[in-house]
Amino acid sequence: MPDGLYIGTAREGGARVSLDTDHLTTHAVCLGMTGSGKTGLGIVALEELARHGVPLLIIDLKGDMLDLLLNFPDLSPSDFEPWLPPDAKASEGAEAVAAKLASLWSKGLKDSGLDGTDVAAVAEGVRWKLITPGIASGAPLDILPSLAPPSGWSPDSDPDGARDRVNGLTSALLSLVDRGGDPLSDPDHVLMASIILENWRQGRSLDLSGLLKNIADPPIDHLGALPLETYYPRDRRMKLVMALNTLIASPSFSAWTEGIPLDMEQLLGPPGDPCATIITLAHLDDRQRQFCLALVVSELVAWMRRQPASSGLRALLYIDEVQGILPPSPANPPTKGPLLTLLKQGRAFGTGVWLATQNPVDLDYKALGNAGVKVIGRLITERDRDRALEGLGLSGTDEGQDIERVVGSLAKREFLLHDVRAKNRIQVFSSRWAMSYLRGPIALSEMEPLFAKPIQSVPSQGLSIPKSRPLPDQVEQSNEDKRSDPPVLPIDVPQLFGAKTGMVKPSLLVHNRVTIERRTLALLRTMSEFWHVPIDERGTPLWDDAKPLETEPELEDAPPTGTLFPIAAPEALAKELRSADRSFVKWRARRTIGILANSKLKCVVDKGESRDEFLERCLELADRADDKRQDAARRKFERKIDILKRRLERELDELDRDQVDLAARESEEKLGMIEGLFSVLLGSRSLRSAAGKATSKLKTSAGKRRMRQKAEASVQESEHEIDRLEHQLEDLAAEMHDEIDEIAAASDEIANTLKEVQVRPKQADVTVKEISLVWG
Helix, strand or coil, rough: CCCCCCEEEEEECEEEECCHHHHHHHHHEEEECCCCCHHHHHHHHHHHHHHHHCCCEEEECCCCHHHHHHHCCCCCCHHHHHHCCCHHHHHCHHHHHHHHHHHHHHHHHHHHCCHHHHHHHHHCEEEEEEECCCCCCCCCECCCCCCCCCCCCCCCCCCHHHHHHHHHHHHHHHHHHCCCCCCCCHHHHHHHHHHHHHHHHHHCCCHHHHHHHHHHHHCCCCCCCEEEEHHCHHHHHHHHHHHHHHHHHHHHHHHHHCCCCHHHHHHHHCCCCCEEEEEEECCCHHHHHHHHHHHHHHHHHHHHHCCCCCCCCEEEEEECCCCCHHHCCCCCCHHHHCCCCCCCCHHHEEEEEEEEEEHHHHHHHHHHHHCCEEEEEECCCHHHHHHHHHHHHCCCCHHHHHHHHHCCCCCCEEEEEEEECCCCCCCEEECCCCCCCCCCCCCCHHHHHCCCCCCCCCCCCCCCCCCCCHHHHHHCCCCCCCCCCCCCCCCCCCCEEECCCCCEEEEEEEEEEEEEEEECCCCEEEEECCCCCCCCCCEEECCCEEEEECCCCEEEECCCCCCCEEEECCCCCCHHHHHHHHHHHHHHHHHCCEEEEECCCCEEEECCCCHHHHHHHCCCCCCCCHHHHHHHHHHHHHHHHHHHHHHHHHEEEHHHHHHEEEEEEEHHHHHHHHHHHHHHHCCCCCCHHHHHHHHHHHHHHHHHHHHHHHHHHHHHHHHHHHHHHHHHHHHHHHHHHHHHHHHEEEEHHHHHHEEEEEEEHHHHHEEEEEEEECCC
């Protein structure tokens, strides 16, 4: 077995890239867009941890992590064939596709330096378990042990641990009835937590019925400085009791009180017999997921605090896609508190956490700050890359500029690894081939081979408050083709009911998420949608007649009194429901989404933004761009004007000098003429001598006249040049104003260029969150 976790090969050179197992005590965060390969990398890391014998607790929120159980050491086509996607079987035939997959996996493992013995080591390194909370016919999780303190443990001996565990348990239970809040200020939370803690101090274990009795008649008479009845009167306590009792009375809730106990000794295994437990939550709604995950993590924190200190990795919690589980403040779901405690204290006890998400804004900054191992995969937009690096604290490092460049160049299944404890802190690598068959999400109805016992038809497991349902004899039967309860379907699908009474028909309610991208508009947007899809008489969904809904419709979990159903479901309904997810995705990917956009400004209308508001924003963007262009134009002309001004100043100086020289030449010429005249008349004794002197003086005078004329020409030349420069300055100023006016006019035209563009999503960007059968 290689040292460290063999997770891939270096992008440059192809050397193996390994991650020190013990470095995961400082926790890991993996960021990457959908399709970047971060789930595959997570599976690779978990495979390595498994064959190193590290106990694992794997929270599966999408169904992908169940691929870890598709472990085929023989790499035989017959092993792959039962797990082929239905569309693959139909296209080429199951045997041919399975043979291709077996060959592909053999080659991929060989290229990664692995073979069937390595695959077997993953299966044999730990005992694998699968848990399906809330599903009685699967492998349910019994939450009742979480209400009891560990044997031989007293809250007073570990007050911080007791507080954390009680707060996690209380937040989880209250979340199921849409109550609870801040552990310091919410009355429901304070009361329930105080009751549980007091029972634990007295060495008493609680069950759910006992908890309700304690809420009605608490074993305490004061909360803080106030009497109990002043702080929380009995009539208010009874409302809480009734809400919890309604939940407990629901038949579907019984699945939460049976099955594998919520006990870390069983989920992680005893020393020397490590377990890797996959808890799949993909079939639960958001409230149930929060409830279950909060309880599991609280129990993990309690188990961790009972362990001795360790510098090595004792166990690891893996959570894929943590959106909404550990959000930034002020959001405070019941999962956040225990997870933050685990991230802060896990290193001292050898308990690590690996979190994966598409976006750093899904995570609380305190969580990001506690991660010593940071892995970044492909991120398409520069904005996402900047947010990821900033959120992970990598943008300000000495090598930050290189990291930004590297992250921008990552392809699919390529990652940047930043390990603060490693000698080589930064590595860029491609993830190795997974030893498990990456089949994709496994639905609840497909899990039968993964259990020790087969899965039977599973009813809807909603934990909402049940409504009273009329018994068959309470509804008058008009004829034999009607019934008072919905017809039985051989498939697990949520069923909802409208307010209509009398004879009702089925239709579909689809809740999906779709992501659209248009790089030329800097558009990357994810939207949640609801669709009402009619169903024809045969039971076929009429996708092309589907209507979008503005909001989720108000529907009930039970039909109103007087509702009548067909005696049997339409013949094709069950078959269509089995493939409804794929059919919807294909249909939705064919439909375009209209987005109001300004292509010249590369912006689109925001969600909830009106056309006028978008236009106003475009005007502001155009103005900002206009300002930059105007400044550039001014700078261009100002450079030219500055050159002309300096030339003008030199010409003015030269004119001053020429004018002074001209004045001097004119004075010299006049004085020379007068001086010559007097010299001739007064200084000569003969006419011949006088004539000679006169000729000499005339020559001198002519020279001075030429000098004066030259000075006059210089003055005129300077004046003409000054006039020319002044006209050039005026022309440049006018040209600058004209160009600025043109820029301003063009910006208004650009801002008003609004057009609805049609964007078609890819099938990979359409995710079905839930499809419900609606009777109404």
